[in-house]
Amino acid sequence: MHASSAKPTRPMTPSAETTASAETEVGPEDQARAQVYALLGTLLARPPQEQLLEALRQIEPGPETGNDMAAAWGSLKQAAARAETAAIMEEYQELFIGIGRGELVPYGSWYVTGFLMEKPLAELRQDLKRFGFERQEDVHEPEDHAAALCETMSLIVSNPQIEFSRQREFFDKHLGSWMGRFFGDLTAARAASFYRAVGLLGERFLEVEKAYLSMLV
Amino acid sequence: MSDKRTNEKRREFLKGALVGSGAAIAAIASGGVAAAPEKKAAPAVEPKAGSQGYQETAHVREYYKTAQF
Numbered sequence: 458m459h460a461s462s463a464k465p466t467r468p469m470t471p472s473a474e475t476t477a478s479a480e481t482e483v484g485p486e487d488q489a490r491a492q493v494y495a496l497l498g499t500l501l502a503r504p505p506q507e508q509l510l511e512a513l514r515q516i517e518p519g520p521e522t523g524n525d526m527a528a529a530w531g532s533l534k535q536a537a538a539r540a541e542t543a544a545i546m547e548e549y550q551e552l553f554i555g556i557g558r559g560e561l562v563p564y565g566s567w568y569v570t571g572f573l574m575e576k577p578l579a580e581l582r583q584d585l586k587r588f589g590f591e592r593q594e595d596v597h598e599p600e601d602h603a604a605a606l607c608e609t610m611s612l613i614v615s616n617p618q619i620e621f622s623r624q625r626e627f628f629d630k631h632l633g634s635w636m637g638r639f640f641g642d643l644t645a646a647r648a649a650s651f652y653r654a655v656g657l658l659g660e661r662f663l664e665v666e667k668a669y670l671s672m673l674v
Numbered sequence: 675m676s677d678k679r680t681n682e683k684r685r686e687f688l689k690g691a692l693v694g695s696g697a698a699i700a701a702i703a704s705g706g707v708a709a710a711p712e713k714k715a716a717p718a719v720e721p722k723a724g725s726q727g728y729q730e731t732a733h734v735r736e737y738y739k740t741a742q743f
Contacts, residue, residue, distance in 0.1 A: 486688040492699045493692075496707050512705020517697035526691065530698040621681075665691040672684050 483617045491615040493662050498607035500655050501563060504549035506542060513537035526665065529658040536654035544650070551648035560648050561639070565601035568635035577601060581631050585609070588619075588627075603639055606632055625670040637663045 514537045518530035553559040566575040578601045585600060598605060613619050613627060640663060643649055643656030
């Protein structure tokens with residue numbers, strides 16, 4: 458273990474400049490982003506229960522304007538309408554857990570290096586520490602699981618103190634290079650049925666995020 | 675200040691890109707998916723037993739609590 462009690466290399470307190478510009482509230486657009494990340498995190502962490510499926514069936518995707526997100530919401534709604542919890546549990550099992558391993562391996566280090574628990578995970582742990590995030594003792598999943606990263610993004614986006622540039626930095630370093638590919642794989646996975654729609658939503662949303670976070674205004 | 679979170683151009687972009695997501699997100703929130711809580715908005719209720727939607731579980735709450743920005 459690293460000596461975590463040592464002085465942090467970077468202070469947690471924001472500089473005077475960033476404090477001055479810090480927002481005190483999260484706007485509705487950022488709230489929406491945080492919600493989408495939270496939803497993706499939820500759906501990737503465990504198969505949805507009936508309550509969530511029922512909510513997904515109520516989605517109103519809005520007018521078809523060629524808008525990619527609207528189409529993805531529409532297909533998620535349809536997938537939820539067809540879905541049954543027992544079948545989704547089996548699907549989830551086959552996709553992500555399997556015997557030995559599932560059809561997909563939803564970890565950043567796997568996608569980036571071809572191995573689990575590699576350097577990207579070590580760097581992620583450093584960065585999480587820098588944000589002040591601590592791992593729960595009863596959580597055994599490595600932090601670079603796609604679900605954990607979506608949940609982390611949700612936390613980051615919904616914290617008004619965290620500047621845009623730090624969101625961008627975290628996204629670029631830990632999600633940007635691989636998660637879109639993972640969602641793409643999900644849309645094409647043999648075992649996927651309901652999760653195809655999840656993959657599509659994730660794929661589209663990450664495209665939006667990439668474009669949004671790279672905006673230099 | 676380019677680093678400012680609230681920026682009209684970025685906001686406009688998001689409005690366009692997330693079109694159609696508003697109602698979807700409202701539905702999701704009703705299904706037990708909660709984004710990380712804002713500091714001031716403490717949850718009024720504990721998650722229902724047996725429900726497995728992403729809720730503000732002890733885990734998430736703890737995770738958030740330990741975040742010191």
